Amino acid sequence: MNDRLEQWRAAERLALTLIEGGLQRxxxxxxxxxxxxxxxxxxxxxxxxxxxxxAGSISGAIKSLLTVGLIERLPSPGSRxxxxxxxxxxxxxxxxxxxxxxxxxxxxxxxxxxxxxxxxPAHHRxxxxxxxxxxxxxxxxxxxxxxxxxTG
Amino acid sequence: MNDRLEQWRAAERLALTLIEGGLQRxxxxxxxxxxxxxxxxxxxxxxxxxxxxxAGSISGAIKSLLTVGLIERLPSPGSRxxxxxxxxxxxxxxxxxxxxxxxxxxxxxxxxxxxxxxxxPAHHRxxxxxxxxxxxxxxxxxxxxxxxxxTG
DNA sequence: ACGACTTTTCAGAAATTTCTAAAGAGTCAG
DNA sequence: CTGACTCTTTAGAAATTTCTGAAAAGTCGT
Numbered sequence: 001m002n003d004r005l006e007q008w009r010a011a012e013r014l015a016l017t018l019i020e021g022g023l024q025r026x027x028x029x030x031x032x033x034x035x036x037x038x039x040x041x042x043x044x045x046x047x048x049x050x051x052x053x054x055a056g057s058i059s060g061a062i063k064s065l066l067t068v069g070l071i072e073r074l075p076s077p078g079s080r081x082x083x084x085x086x087x088x089x090x091x092x093x094x095x096x097x098x099x100x101x102x103x104x105x106x107x108x109x110x111x112x113x114x115x116x117x118x119x120x121p122a123h124h125r126x127x128x129x130x131x132x133x134x135x136x137x138x139x140x141x142x143x144x145x146x147x148x149x150x151t152g
Numbered sequence: 153m154n155d156r157l158e159q160w161r162a163a164e165r166l167a168l169t170l171i172e173g174g175l176q177r178x179x180x181x182x183x184x185x186x187x188x189x190x191x192x193x194x195x196x197x198x199x200x201x202x203x204x205x206x207a208g209s210i211s212g213a214i215k216s217l218l219t220v221g222l223i224e225r226l227p228s229p230g231s232r233x234x235x236x237x238x239x240x241x242x243x244x245x246x247x248x249x250x251x252x253x254x255x256x257x258x259x260x261x262x263x264x265x266x267x268x269x270x271x272x273p274a275h276h277r278x279x280x281x282x283x284x285x286x287x288x289x290x291x292x293x294x295x296x297x298x299x300x301x302x303t304g
Numbered sequence: 305a306c307g308a309c310t311t312t313t314c315a316g317a318a319a320t321t322t323c324t325a326a327a328g329a330g331t332c333a334g
Numbered sequence: 335c336t337g338a339c340t341c342t343t344t345a346g347a348a349a350t351t352t353c354t355g356a357a358a359a360g361t362c363g364t
Contacts, residue, residue: 006267007274014260021253022174025352035281036264036274044311054354059312080309080362086277091284101173108166112188115158122159122188125238129187132243135299143295147287177322196341206324211342232332232340 011036026053030061034071034086041074041083069093092144099140105133163188178205182213186223186238193226193235221245244296251292257285 011032018028033047048058062084065071070090074083087093109130116123163184170180185199200210214236217223222242226235239245261282268275 003267007264010260010264010267014264017253017256017260020256035277036268038272038274040273055311056313056355057353060353063312080311082311088280091281095284095288101169104169104172108162108169112159112162112166115155115162116188120190121192122190125187128240129243131303132247132299135302136247139295139298143291146291147284150287151283207341208325208343209323212323215342232338234341 007036024061024064026051026057026061027064029053030058031065031070031086034065034084041085043081043083045081068097092147096140096144099137102133102137102140106130106137109133159188176213176216178203178209178213179216181205182210183217183222183238186217186236193237195233195235197233220249244299248292248296251289254285254289254292258282258289261285 012029014035015028015032018031019025023031029051030047033042033050037046044055044058044062047053047062048055051058062071066073066084070087070093071084072087074085109126112126113123113130116126164181166187167180167184170183171177175183181203182199185194185202189198196207196210196214199205199214200207203210214223218225218236222239222245223236224239226237261278264278265275265282268278
């Protein structure tokens, strides 16, 4: 099953999944190209052609993927075109980027705790929320460490 | 610091954080009400009044929160109004609901692997993706177990 | 420094998401 | 059974997000 059309379909399906996971539409499709290309690296122009999208939207997508650390810009060997490729630890990075969400949750919970009295049911609920996200934040480093160990 | 206005502010800030985390706007605001109310349970009407939103949008928000298991409907004691409250394990549930996302990622990766040849760089990338999400899926149960042990 | 080529920026258009209002359905008391 | 009250559904409006096209900016070879 080494069929180009089937690959394209799988790529688009994966993009849809990534969108479900919270990525922006074009960023997701771009990421799918990085996954499914048979080249080592691709240029913005190649992606635009592949997705039949405007250069502008690809530019924005690449920018956001760079920001979250999923892809990297390669030192372009004497070419005018910038080359990009998927980073090795892309998936761990994508997962880890939720740390910032967890941190935000913690802060929000802390603010709520400070604003409520001890006996208030809300105080108790917020404390529970805080405890969970604190636990989570503490577990993540060890989790990623196990992952890196497993792969070597 | 037991100030009603400060509580309201903290609630709205928390709602914004939840929206960042991927919840829909009104679902997030509704969840914030469940967290910050000083009652044991609230009705749809009370939430609508609190958020100055239509009954319809609250109905939709409650439905989605019920679906993901963040809140529960209480046996209403002889009242016409349905009572809801935050579930005890709400935060673990919210975190766990991403399992479905992980499962979807796994399937998408598997489809891509099946569609590419062994030597293809894409094949390698997709295999890496698959390995990570498989690892993640395997770790989650133990993680949640540790959490439940910690709280008792 | 110039010309060719590529990427980035940005205002407006398109599409999607989200909310509301109003009608409908369900439920309980009497 | 009826009336009063609440929740749900849905079509359309409003708001937000996302994409495009064109102009501007950047880069490399000559």
